[in-house]
Amino acid sequence: MRAINIRQSEEKGFTLVELLIVVAIIAILAAIAIPQYVNYTKKAKESRCANDAASSCSMAAAEYANTGNAATNSAGGATCSVSSDGAASITAQPAGCSGCAVSATGNVSGCTGT
DSSP states (O other), rough: HHHHHHHHHHHHHHOHHHHHHHHHHHHHHHHHHHHHHHHHHHHHHHHHHHHHHHHHHHHHHHHHHHHHHHHEEETTTTEEEEEETTTGGGOOOTTEEEEEETTSSEEOOEEOOO
């Protein structure tokens, strides 16, 4: 009889309560991490779009500066146009992006990744 009691006390493993606590902790961590990951990927897409818009417009802006004529550049999936009234209306739409606007100074705003 004594051998049976000793054997039961030597059994090892996790109780149901311990496992539920671990699952709850993992759920809390996931609730914090998933929104952060979504924000991170959104910012990365917006940054990519802004960089693509700026790089595609640099050649068109240089062409306008050299010739004084309206210029269009279609490179890297983006189309950038500089109007004949000056660089004030530079616009670009890189592939997979929307709402990009490039100012005359080269600043890019309004880009959203799709």
